[in-house]
Amino acid sequence: MENGYLRLFVEETSMYNRIVLGSMLPAKMWISLPHFLQSWLRNYVGGVLLYLLSSSLWCFYIYYLKRNVYIPKDLIPSRKAMLLQIVVAMKAMPWYSLLPTVSEYMIENGWTRCFPLFSDVGLMAYLGYLLTYLIIVEVGIYWMHRELHDIKLLYKYLHATHHIYNKQNTLSPFAGLAFHPIDGILQAVPHVVALFLVPSHLTTHIALLFLEAIWTANIHDCIDGKIWPVMGAAYHTIHHTTYRHNYGHYTILMDWFFGTLRNPSSDELKKDI
Template sequence: MADHHHHHLQAFLDETSLYNRIVLGHLLPSAWWDPLPHVIQTWLRNCIAGTLLYFISGFLWCFYIYYWKYNVYVPKDAVPTRKAMLLQIYVAMKAMPWYCTLPTLSEYMIENGWTRCYSSISDVGLPLFLVQLALYLVLVEFGIYWMHRELHDIKPLYKYLHATHHIYNKQNTLSPFAGLAFHPLDGILQAVPHVIALFIVPTHFRSHIALLFFEAIWTANIHDCIHAKIWPVMGAGYHTIHHTTYRHNYGHYTIWMDWMLGTLRDPANDSYEKEM
């Protein structure tokens, strides 16, 4: 049994080492990163991957909505200034090295067998994998809703952490680059449910990593002020209201939690939209 457990953990280590080689090996001379301890390599890889993802998704998204589709999705007086976007990039970049401690810690705990992660879908079979993934996402949704709501409701948390993000409170100050413009601890707290879930529900390792990184793309998307009407997805229309009323739409991927707890405000029948 111990041998099986060791083999199981080795699979995680092999996978994280592979990711480190893919990212660091292609971008840095091996003399720079090869001698570093595994956990530092992992952190460095997460920083590089996170930064690349942030810039690539942000630039593509901004190019698409502010240049290519100029005045189609976002009225031209609501296009954020270059200064506003640069400030968001500055805040996000300052926080990035800190954000990356979270996936690094989660990978460390997984490699050491502290979580309920498994390395291959074939370990459990596809049907069970899908059920567990759904449970994982429900837990994350629940966790992020309450974390986000408490960051508003507990006054010192709001004042010292979450207010940094809420200086972007109008359409022309919100952009995809605002997606990661948080106080470092705020960004980490809002992603912590991803890690807590690993101790509660058996989770496929690669899916966990993918979802953590998908957060970066998702947050870029919900800060672009474009209301994609895909029920029950918590799109930018809902999230823009969150940035203007501060009391509604705390949810993450979906509107379920807000709907159940009475904090939902729908852009479709919202007077704020009409004033815009």
């Protein structure tokens, strides 16, 4: 790629750095940092704010404003449990922030198949590429998640950190990012792998990585949305209670295809908890 084309990526990520860091931190704290560190700091600040705000607002809505509507009172996790989940997620957040920073670095240096502008490909091609990207992510996260269970060493030293939340009264939106940092990064790696396999829009890629925080908060709230084929919270709650079903990410399709799907019902959930 020509340097002028690659410069468009750098200009865009620099703009995001100015918007996020410039509005939240004194200039002397970040403006003299190298571009890579600025991007990491922006991703860290953005990740922390998105995680805390989205999870806090959702917890306030379902546990207080709608108390006993979605979640019975005796199944609401304690404040202590939610605080523990926040502590685990905050310890991992500096490491989580490295993944989008590294992916941006690779994009800025022309190592991927990314493009900066919609006009580079057109709407229909963009939608086709986006669908392919999401399929790669869905397949990749399913198998990554499944192997984190099937390979005993990976489960013991990485994924078990997340699975201490194994009942409805210990699961909350804050559990969505409460992983060992390497575990959390591994499960997001398919987003980066997709950049090398299919043309991808830079801003869409960054947005999808950060939307993971909102999505994982949603599937840990124990509320059954029942929208086929979405991997709703009821499916993911079963995953936390049986450990061997419903490994999928956005949908249940991979679990259905590979025989690991278990459909939720009130009787099954009561039996497992």
